[in-house]
Amino acid sequence: MDFNLVIAGEAGQGLNTLNFVLSKILFKSGFHVYSTKDYESRVRGGHNFMKIRFGDTKITAPKDEQDILLALNKAAVEIHQDFVKEDGIMIYNGESYEGELREENQDKEIFSLEAALIADDIGNGRVANTVFVGVLLKLLGLDLKVAEEVLGEYFRRAEDIKGMNIDALRKGYEKAEVAKRRFEMPEVTPRDNQILINGNQAIGMGAAVAGVQFYSAYPMTPATGVMNYLAKRQNDLGIVVEQAEDEIAAIMMALGGSYSGIRSMTGSSGGGFSLMVEALGFAGIAEIPLTIVNVQRPGPATGLPTRTEQADLLFAINASQGDFPLMVIGVKDAEDAFYQTYRAVNLAEKYQMPVIILSDQFLADTEINLEAFELDTLQRYNGFISDEQAEGISDYKRYEFTEDGISPLAYPGQMTESVVLIDSDEHDEHGHIIEDAETRVAMVDKRHDKIEKLILEDLEEPEYIGPEETDYLLIGWGSTYGPLQEARELLEEDGYNVGLLTFSDVWPLPIEELEDRIDNTVSIMVENNATAQFSRLISSETGIMVNHEIVKYDGRPYTAEEIYDAIKEEVID
Amino acid sequence: MDFNLVIAGEAGQGLNTLNFVLSKILFKSGFHVYSTKDYESRVRGGHNFMKIRFGDTKITAPKDEQDILLALNKAAVEIHQDFVKEDGIMIYNGESYEGELREENQDKEIFSLEAALIADDIGNGRVANTVFVGVLLKLLGLDLKVAEEVLGEYFRRAEDIKGMNIDALRKGYEKAEVAKRRFEMPEVTPRDNQILINGNQAIGMGAAVAGVQFYSAYPMTPATGVMNYLAKRQNDLGIVVEQAEDEIAAIMMALGGSYSGIRSMTGSSGGGFSLMVEALGFAGIAEIPLTIVNVQRPGPATGLPTRTEQADLLFAINASQGDFPLMVIGVKDAEDAFYQTYRAVNLAEKYQMPVIILSDQFLADTEINLEAFELDTLQRYNGFISDEQAEGISDYKRYEFTEDGISPLAYPGQMTESVVLIDSDEHDEHGHIIEDAETRVAMVDKRHDKIEKLILEDLEEPEYIGPEETDYLLIGWGSTYGPLQEARELLEEDGYNVGLLTFSDVWPLPIEELEDRIDNTVSIMVENNATAQFSRLISSETGIMVNHEIVKYDGRPYTAEEIYDAIKEEVID
Amino acid sequence: MVNPEIYEANRETAWCPGCGDIPLRQCLAEALAEMDLKPSQVTMFTGIGQAAKMPHYIKVNGFNGLHGRALPPAIGMRIANPEMKVIVESGEGDTYGEGGNHILHNIRRNPDIAHFVHDNQIYGLTKGQASPTTGEEMTTSTQPNGITARPFNPIKFAVAMGATFVARSFVGKKEHLKAMMKAAIKHKGYALIDILQPCVSFNKVNTYQWYMKRVYELGDDYDPTDYDTAIKKADEWGDNIPIGIIYKAEGVPIFRDKHPQIGDRALVKEKKEPTEFQALIDEMK
């Protein structure tokens, strides 16, 4: 059972805070929470909204239909009223367009409250949004205790502001008495070991826990959240976040950090990632560990800066001139984002190569509740030779030929008698420039061997959900994971026999599970891009042509219903 | 019938001039000429060599086995002696290692001539190489007339140097009397309408003839030749070649030129191309015509700067974040390079999008004779509206929705009452930033429509050579064209039924001819890269998995024999 | 003088109420009008950022390109078309940060371009990270311990690198700003104006008041053609911030002069047919 609430208004009206506070209250009360953001590329004005879906079971997708609309301006009413259920309620800041509003929304309750006036009464116009929090809690039949705690924590640094907010909360709660609509909330109890986290935070946390000591980046929406997460904690963690002069510097700084022996990482969105690709190939040939996160947004070029898409897949896989080993992971949700980032940093060091994490704005900004990550299940992979080993080396070969293509890794200064030389030219075992054909071939093969080893030892097959025998097989990668799960359930409820196969590791492409499951079923690829890139990747690696492709490229994430409808329309009907 | 001659020595010994002069003499004498370069990334020293293959029929590939070795230093003898035929001749500058040389080369004639001393006698040490030209002409039984003409032309700006060279030529001719070996040359007569040209020159010429008025680039081997070709002629042509501060500036300058209404182009090799990809996507979304040439070299990163590879294919096709229309053409030889460059510039303007030409070092530096290009067969496609049309426009929409996705193209200042606005953000018909889903989808579709039109109207199917029914089908793209042709003939001579399908247009991928021909035959992909990228592209677009893949990634071009041997070994045996 | 309204500088914007970009736009429209330029005679090149949205909010030809890359395409236009008035406009992050290499080398080219930098000492559009000109008093979400590099002084940079017109202005001084804009557009060569522009949302240090208290106009006694004075003046910042033309050199050859083969021809009006290039083929025979 779940409820849906949308908060809408313009940039600068405090929607982010309102969303955070409300989500946290619901989370702390024991609900499963799933909150998404839809915002424009501007700082004030325009139209933004946040949807909070919550209930007593795990939630994995946003929903269009809403029980409650909290409209902070007139546009919010106009844009969202049609999505409010017949028995829903629309709350807004009492204005003069009352009449028309009521006419268009005969069945819904409309609750108008002059929160601004109440806030002014309290003595600070900026607490108006908190009045609405009070209203909502009343309608949901929740008590004020948790809310007071959350506000207390949020405003802990200013006693007076905290007091006014709690005042506002109570006023809202009282005023809502007159509203007729009440929602029956399921019984939930706060669970101890849960966290509330979004995709960008999960990646930042994964990086920190993996021991990343240096994050260099240049701001770019929607990737800046990763940088902010780490920057905010750099003093506590004793690590460095440095804003580079541009993205080329960002990735090269990180490569310098890696070469010097510290775990380093960079991140951006498509435009910044584009500028990094020469250095990506350099990491490939020079065999420098590097983790790069690309939080995708709709392109090409500047595109839609604050929106979502999954259209950098083939670019990431094929980025930079020449052939070289590379791993690409498309993270699925905040939980996956955490564990995969942790894994990416370790694999980058194990295989001495670049690993790209593909996230997107949808995942980056979606806040969900999760079981707290279990740190004691995580194993750090140390790719460097030990200091004792280092002492014995008198003629270090950075690119020594070995069975599995992985050469012993040392950092400059680790060996007193040897130096570490890396090179972006084709080179010999010592890292010196070569011109001859034999060494060239041997080095290409050496680098390729690492991928062979990765495929054997570390590549993860996609997750499968569904019955063993299916009539339909949904396929996806990355952040469509959640909506696809719910869509599969909707189809199952209709009596269809549907399986779901979703990939995190996309390059090298794991093909066993796919080849096992794709026969005798109708395969349906669902992607958040215009040209079904993953479908083409599957064909390229297996020759399999997926039967149906469902794509969406309007910059918005999928809802489960949308996928469900598309499948009913394009496939099943 | 053909002869093979290799000139080898170190950088700085004048190999380039020697190669040019000899090729030109042979060409002017009426031979078909095919000369390739193998050089290191240095200015003096090391080991470089040029091979000139010539004969009385068209030549399309280099050959390993040589009739004549002209060795300018000892290393040249050591490296190349094994490739000289039993009945060949080795010519070198008399040195003290005579004895061992004769021992190892019992059957070959060895001709030693102290050209340096002769040159000193003439009064200029630098004419030593010309002495060798005289020697060669004697051995080949050619007379001196054409050679004197060519030298006269080459040194036309310095009468004294010219005289000394002609002197040297004659001295060499005389001295060669004592050599025993003579080669029987086929009867050839100079043909009027032929040119001698390499790949880079052909691209530069194609661009000039297509009316490119602005070429902005940053030097990068092996692409600099295109820039040099145009720069050298910029005063005569009244066009501009500008060296940019970096490759990002290079492509953005060119885009500024295009936007302003002049045909503009940029070029680089992989590393510089990597830096251009953000702007490539920008050209895609902003719908700016642009021609980009990427003269490939082995990567990743700095790789092997002066060598050859075809490993930027998938990168070029997928370069830059997001989905957008793009065309990629892999040019096959100097003739194709000329016509395709001409076509690329026109198609870029017709479809208002970026067109990438993929060449490589092998093609760039290979000089061949060709029938002179026929300019009167070429049609300029004018993509801009006329000045009369422009005058009538009061509300110009740069991105007007049309049937075929192509909006009327005007340049700033062309309309007195309207302005031209372009944007890298997603935009409306006027070019203004948008946020809404509907316009986004419509604009993506509009851009996609252009590709549909291109596929219908302009896409070229691959060239097929061979019998209608085949047992084996060789497939290739770009510069392997020549060696593949000869390899096919070799196989045919052995009695095999072999067809050859070679692609210039690789993206969008033309699939009709391929799908028609690939059934009931053993398909063999031959590529100059490590991971058979074109093979993967074909799978991705058609689901067809080619039966065999032959790859080469040592930085050297294929010879026909190499392909022939690989097929015999890996496929036929 | 044309009517400034033809520039439609009252279009709705995505800028914050109170943003310094708004009066800047007004000054630009008035400056253009006073120079009798029609929208079709002016082209504006921008990168990405709040400032860089300008071509959407004023009617001139516009090229809203990539972050950091506003200058290079303007060079392309300078080759194509000698008549067009070319304005490059962008934020200071765009110009001095991501785009640093282009301003460095375009000062050397001295193209006939007026370059207006909206210097709000912050990355506005991406919500408040330090830009090259952010001051040492500031902490931000990505610089919690303050900036990690000393602030960049664009005036000093431009004067030292030999820019032929270097000015500073402030959006709070409209007449001054307008005068600077007109002088920059008239200048034959590369003309930079670093325009102080408050960001009311993210820069809580360098506010209208902060600037207003500090800026002073250079008087008639200041000689902008004197290089030695200029290079000293360029260092002034803090309690007293000079606005006006800091340095100006006339008669320095411009970029097109270095391409004598095109003279003052408008390449955009020339279209040649393939058959006109036979000589290129003949020389290869």
Next chain:
Amino acid sequence: MVNPEIYEANRETAWCPGCGDIPLRQCLAEALAEMDLKPSQVTMFTGIGQAAKMPHYIKVNGFNGLHGRALPPAIGMRIANPEMKVIVESGEGDTYGEGGNHILHNIRRNPDIAHFVHDNQIYGLTKGQASPTTGEEMTTSTQPNGITARPFNPIKFAVAMGATFVARSFVGKKEHLKAMMKAAIKHKGYALIDILQPCVSFNKVNTYQWYMKRVYELGDDYDPTDYDTAIKKADEWGDNIPIGIIYKAEGVPIFRDKHPQIGDRALVKEKKEPTEFQALIDEMK
């Protein structure tokens, strides 16, 4: 002093006989030896070019990266390891051309790095195109009408941008060059030496003789700590070319000082286990 031979500075090179890079290498080896540094205590970051091949021809830790990108990775090492001596070395095309944005912003960071620019006023490796410092007398294959932008003055640039150590030297003055190198390596902060280095293959203007005739050493009477003098001196070029430390400022905070959270810790020696990060999880509860 260690034996300069441990640097193996007699390795075979791909440089042309007579190239100025060769004596430069010799000076470097001697400077390092005189400073008692072992190969493992020094790391050299380079880009791509003739100069940038240096790490192959001398035994120290080496990072031969990408054209134009020698500086940023050195910053990464400055974060990781405060003890290593960090040298950045590359051609002037690499440093001031492709890499212009990095030198611009790293002067602001003032990292503890010695930066040796081999300034041969030409793109050597790519066979003779103009570089930012190519003079106006030169024509090249890509600049048949001569350079299209005025030459870049690296000394002026660095002094004006506030670099804390700015010097010029010449490979024909070996003792001088060695002394400069040692001073730069000792300097706490960013130290630039623009090293005049003839390219015997492509630069037929700025030859050994050309430089030799013009360079003169700054005397004891020159005070490199006086900024006003320095900014003037920086303009000197042509018939008289000063070599020596043009400007020097001590005590300016370095890059690591702006990251107080790492103090003088060598991050490279710290490795944390996942379980040490429980607090990150608890704050999300």
